[in-house]
Amino acid sequence: MSLTNETHDPAARSWVASAQDAASDFPIQNLPFAIFRRQGSEEAFRAGVAIGDQIVDLAAGAGDVFTGAAATAAAAGARDSLNDLMALAPEFHTALRLQLFHALREGSEKHSHLEPHLIPQAQAEYDVPAHIGDYTDFYTSVHHATTVGKQFRPDNPLLPNYKWVPIGYHGRASSIGVSGQRFKRPLGQTKAPDSETPSFGPSKRLDYELELGWFIGRGNPLGAPIGIEKGEDHLFGVTLFNDWSARDIQGWEYQPLGPFLSKNFASTVSPWLVTLEALAPFRVAFTRPEGDPQPLTYLDSESNRRVGAFSIDLEVLIQTASMRDAAIAPVRLSRTNAARAAYWTPAQLVAHHTVNGCNLRPGDLLGSGTLSGPEAAEAGSLMELTGGGKAPIELPNGERRVFLEDGDALIIRGWCEAHGARRIGLGEVSGIVEAR
Amino acid sequence: MSLTNETHDPAARSWVASAQDAASDFPIQNLPFAIFRRQGSEEAFRAGVAIGDQIVDLAAGAGDVFTGAAATAAAAGARDSLNDLMALAPEFHTALRLQLFHALREGSEKHSHLEPHLIPQAQAEYDVPAHIGDYTDFYTSVHHATTVGKQFRPDNPLLPNYKWVPIGYHGRASSIGVSGQRFKRPLGQTKAPDSETPSFGPSKRLDYELELGWFIGRGNPLGAPIGIEKGEDHLFGVTLFNDWSARDIQGWEYQPLGPFLSKNFASTVSPWLVTLEALAPFRVAFTRPEGDPQPLTYLDSESNRRVGAFSIDLEVLIQTASMRDAAIAPVRLSRTNAARAAYWTPAQLVAHHTVNGCNLRPGDLLGSGTLSGPEAAEAGSLMELTGGGKAPIELPNGERRVFLEDGDALIIRGWCEAHGARRIGLGEVSGIVEAR
Structure with missing residues (x-):
């Protein structure tokens, strides 16, 4: 059994241009999570996923883009911490990763659905990603x-x-x-x-x-x-x-x-x-x-x-x-x-x-x-x-x-x-x- | 300045008879807080105050019994932990203690308002009193x-x-x-x-x-x-x-x-x-x-x-x-x-x-x-x-x-x-x- 899958394919490219930058920490093979909002705004903090120099506003895009377990996981990202998302079984995280990967990949039919939910990292501020109990x-x-x-x-x-x-x-x-x-x-x-x-x-x-x-x-x-x-x-x-x-x-x-x-x-x-x-x-x-x-x-x-x-x-x-x-x-x-x-x-x-x-x-x-x-x-x-x-x-x-x-x-x-x-x-x- | 006041008067008596028991931990001079609900029930956990062998259901009685800062403090007891009540300034706690003392004292005109909100400790179950962050x-x-x-x-x-x-x-x-x-x-x-x-x-x-x-x-x-x-x-x-x-x-x-x-x-x-x-x-x-x-x-x-x-x-x-x-x-x-x-x-x-x-x-x-x-x-x-x-x-x-x-x-x-x-x-x- 291989631990890697199509989401690790080094040839995969995203329609978010900055994700192709060889120096970017956040190509389509990464897809890390944070808790963010627009800098200086009074918005609620919420979950985002990094792609290139952008952030996918997870819960905002959830309805249009994700289905099944992935939609459940994305909806859990509407909170001000990742705790609810973290608490889900690993298959929810896997499903979300896979659907994010497909939606962000070059040629994806979800491109137009997801693009309005991108926020530049340069305009974001972050919070500690979870309420840390211990x-x-x-x-x-x-x-x-x-x-x-x-x-x-x-x-x-x-x-x-x-x-x-x-x-x-x-x-x-x-x-x-x-x-x-x-x-x-x-x-x-x-x-x-x-x-x-x-x-x-x-x-x-x-x-x-x-x-x-x-x-x-x-x-x-x-x-x-x-x-x-x-x-x-x-x-x-x-x-x-x-x-x-x-x-x-x-x-x-x-x-x-x-x-x-x-x-x-x-x-x-x-x-x-x-x-x-x-x-x-x-x-x-x-x-x-x-x-x-x-x-x-x-x-x-x-x-x-x-x-x-x-x-x-x-x-x-x-x-x-x-x-x-x-x-x-x-x-x-x-x-x-x-x-x-x-x-x-x-x-x-x-x-x-x-x-x-x-x-x-x-x-x-x-x-x-x-x-x-x-x-x-x-x-x-x-x-x-x-x-x-x-x-x-x-x-x-x-x-x-x-x-x-x-x-x-x-x-x-x-x-x-x-x-x-x-x-x-x-x-x-x-x-x-x-x-x- | 004396640290004690009328709430510490050893002669004070409550209309809750069990509070007069010399062996009771919870006479009217004490008035400690817990988070409780009726044993085996599906009720929400909430704040209570001990008097004798009874519990005052704090938030339930708040509207009728408490005023001003004490009412604010009692209302904070509607949660499943004491954290919100704890977070208030000490004067809120003092006000609530004083109004509880008066309401529970023999001859209080609040007797009939408060009595329906008493629950026997023998019928209660408890939770950890606060969400302990650290x-x-x-x-x-x-x-x-x-x-x-x-x-x-x-x-x-x-x-x-x-x-x-x-x-x-x-x-x-x-x-x-x-x-x-x-x-x-x-x-x-x-x-x-x-x-x-x-x-x-x-x-x-x-x-x-x-x-x-x-x-x-x-x-x-x-x-x-x-x-x-x-x-x-x-x-x-x-x-x-x-x-x-x-x-x-x-x-x-x-x-x-x-x-x-x-x-x-x-x-x-x-x-x-x-x-x-x-x-x-x-x-x-x-x-x-x-x-x-x-x-x-x-x-x-x-x-x-x-x-x-x-x-x-x-x-x-x-x-x-x-x-x-x-x-x-x-x-x-x-x-x-x-x-x-x-x-x-x-x-x-x-x-x-x-x-x-x-x-x-x-x-x-x-x-x-x-x-x-x-x-x-x-x-x-x-x-x-x-x-x-x-x-x-x-x-x-x-x-x-x-x-x-x-x-x-x-x-x-x-x-x-x-x-x-x-x-x-x-x-x-x-x-x-x-x-x-």
């Missing part, structure tokens, strides 16, 4: 865990549970914003290593974390674990995600119950949710280094080993306030690939999260944790890139950074490439640090 | 932190941050149920100290945690901390709370990011939310032991020191399946008082939670953490009471417990007593462990 952050990069572990616990960087347990913890849902989020530098307690007592003030070690955000589709009832073979049926899609972190607050507060105020002041998600179906051509084998323990049975399956990982290229860029003023483009801080970075697959995260009976609900968010690849230049945070703040990064205009300064904009981009497949993108997530 | 669990008992710390980290029981930082972490909102919740024993990874590798199966060290649950009323915008002097304006009220915990899963998973699957399989809240106003006569001074560091400025205020703590008596009882079969009443495991147990006040929790800019929303839940008092017999968990599972507890029918067995019911009760005040109660929260 947000869980994982820690899937063994490279990140090892490098950061060395800074917090020099003698004991990678804890003995790491290769057995997909380590995760609950994060804050209320402070998750959508790309473009601006937030004030957090205040908090910190303690210098040479000080007897803590002090209070704005964080001096403000950092980002390069992550993917996996959104849950259908949930599970309390007490009913989701087996790893069914894990992906409960994943709706993926976004880019920046888990801003105040390292100095984290160092003082995190024991014994984990990060709290060091993380919950803001987290930023990209607007476009790329579905698992769109990601099908970019699946890769999930293998562990020779000598590592094999996962316990509930975290292991043949298909997970064969195609459980997703090859998603990722890059992080910074643009300081001075760079913006001087019209200097954002400069890359690092680049990696999710499949190189992650020690656990999305299906494993779902299986682990629910094995104790915990219930997931539509719209829940699973953060991947910082996706740092094996090489030092592939690190997904400043803490790693600057050796814990010791080795400054030189920027094109002569500025230097060890951690984020007020006015800094941080941008994460993601895309997928594979032989025989049309490149698709996740768009970008950006955010700006404001002075306290 | 649930945070704190760790406010220094006695619990020390005792448990000894078991997890014998050399280092109380970490250096404890007396400076109100330690907290984010918990799971989706698995919070209301009193009467039944849940399956969680499955998970555990590792015996003498084993090289983890094993998988049902938890063998299932425990409860005696907590209070403080519900947020009005929220705050992202980036705008709530100062300690305003902290209580954002607290709507308190419930009993049981944070079930699988100690063996916790021990293996909790480093470095804190508890996760060991906690998120179920947590249980009592139906009745006792307001801060009802608690006013039971406020006590908050003092730290001689020699302990004073709280940092943002966690300190004159009024917090003077009346920041709440004297709430608490007890925990167990009834095993065999005890139920033999009609043996639940037996007490421990008893303590919240003010004896907690090292941080509710106002300090709000101030700390938001000092970094984190936003709270109406209906958010702040768990106190396990409320263990200073004496060993005051411990709020089996882990503490049995010395980490080493000293079994003997039950009246000859059974023994170190941790919870399948079929065990665990009950927490809470009440407040003070000189010159009518005793009020929080009711109870119960839950039952089911076999996996």
Whole structure:
């Protein structure tokens, strides 16, 4: 059985001209979802699907364009979040994707029905794509865990549970914003290593974390674990995600119950949710280094080993306030690939999260944790890139950074490439640090 | 300024006869809120206020009985959660309390208007009182932190941050149920100290945690901390709370990011939310032991020191399946008082939670953490009471417990007593462990 189908045909073209642009993140093979409205308008937020530089206003076009399960799914997009659409069974999403694909394809007889429901992305503003009932952050990069572990616990960087347990913890849902989020530098307690007592003030070690955000589709009832073979049926899609972190607050507060105020002041998600179906051509084998323990049975399956990982290229860029003023483009801080970075697959995260009976609900968010690849230049945070703040990064205009300064904009981009497949993108997530 | 007013008058009597019962948790001085409907009915869940053994159907009576701000507040109770009512400014809650008090008082001219809107508690079923957007669990008992710390980290029981930082972490909102919740024993990874590798199966060290649950009323915008002097304006009220915990899963998973699957399989809240106003006569001074560091400025205020703590008596009882079969009443495991147990006040929790800019929303839940008092017999968990599972507890029918067995019911009760005040109660929260 092939995971790909006609919607992945790299030769397929849309009548929306911009979708043919080789650099577009949103060709007809992608079709990601967002919650949007016209910028500055008082319109209700609603679901849209990206095609080239346009947005299909999903529910508005539903009556004319979609039938059966696809019409049900499109109508669910009339709400101000994707939750109702996410809650539908995967066959509804598949039906909608297929009908969207046909309607947007060159020569489609639906062209004239759908065209009036296109809105330029340049005229849109976005909201967080779902009401996030619970947000869980994982820690899937063994490279990140090892490098950061060395800074917090020099003698004991990678804890003995790491290769057995997909380590995760609950994060804050209320402070998750959508790309473009601006937030004030957090205040908090910190303690210098040479000080007897803590002090209070704005964080001096403000950092980002390069992550993917996996959104849950259908949930599970309390007490009913989701087996790893069914894990992906409960994943709706993926976004880019920046888990801003105040390292100095984290160092003082995190024991014994984990990060709290060091993380919950803001987290930023990209607007476009790329579905698992769109990601099908970019699946890769999930293998562990020779000598590592094999996962316990509930975290292991043949298909997970064969195609459980997703090859998603990722890059992080910074643009300081001075760079913006001087019209200097954002400069890359690092680049990696999710499949190189992650020690656990999305299906494993779902299986682990629910094995104790915990219930997931539509719209829940699973953060991947910082996706740092094996090489030092592939690190997904400043803490790693600057050796814990010791080795400054030189920027094109002569500025230097060890951690984020007020006015800094941080941008994460993601895309997928594979032989025989049309490149698709996740768009970008950006955010700006404001002075306290 | 006195914090109490006519609604706290211990001599006040209600025309609802059962409210005069000295053992009733719900005299006219209390007036707590719940979300309820008639048991087994298809009615919509809605807000009610307890009086004696009855429930005032709040929105149903609103038109006839309440005026002005109180009518607005009562009408907000027509929803299936208290969130809209909670979101109102404190003066709305005060107005509603006062008009409820007058309407329920002996001799009230509203007697005949309100009586048709009373429903016996014996005929009601309850829901979780709010849609909980985010649930945070704190760790406010220094006695619990020390005792448990000894078991997890014998050399280092109380970490250096404890007396400076109100330690907290984010918990799971989706698995919070209301009193009467039944849940399956969680499955998970555990590792015996003498084993090289983890094993998988049902938890063998299932425990409860005696907590209070403080519900947020009005929220705050992202980036705008709530100062300690305003902290209580954002607290709507308190419930009993049981944070079930699988100690063996916790021990293996909790480093470095804190508890996760060991906690998120179920947590249980009592139906009745006792307001801060009802608690006013039971406020006590908050003092730290001689020699302990004073709280940092943002966690300190004159009024917090003077009346920041709440004297709430608490007890925990167990009834095993065999005890139920033999009609043996639940037996007490421990008893303590919240003010004896907690090292941080509710106002300090709000101030700390938001000092970094984190936003709270109406209906958010702040768990106190396990409320263990200073004496060993005051411990709020089996882990503490049995010395980490080493000293079994003997039950009246000859059974023994170190941790919870399948079929065990665990009950927490809470009440407040003070000189010159009518005793009020929080009711109870119960839950039952089911076999996996």
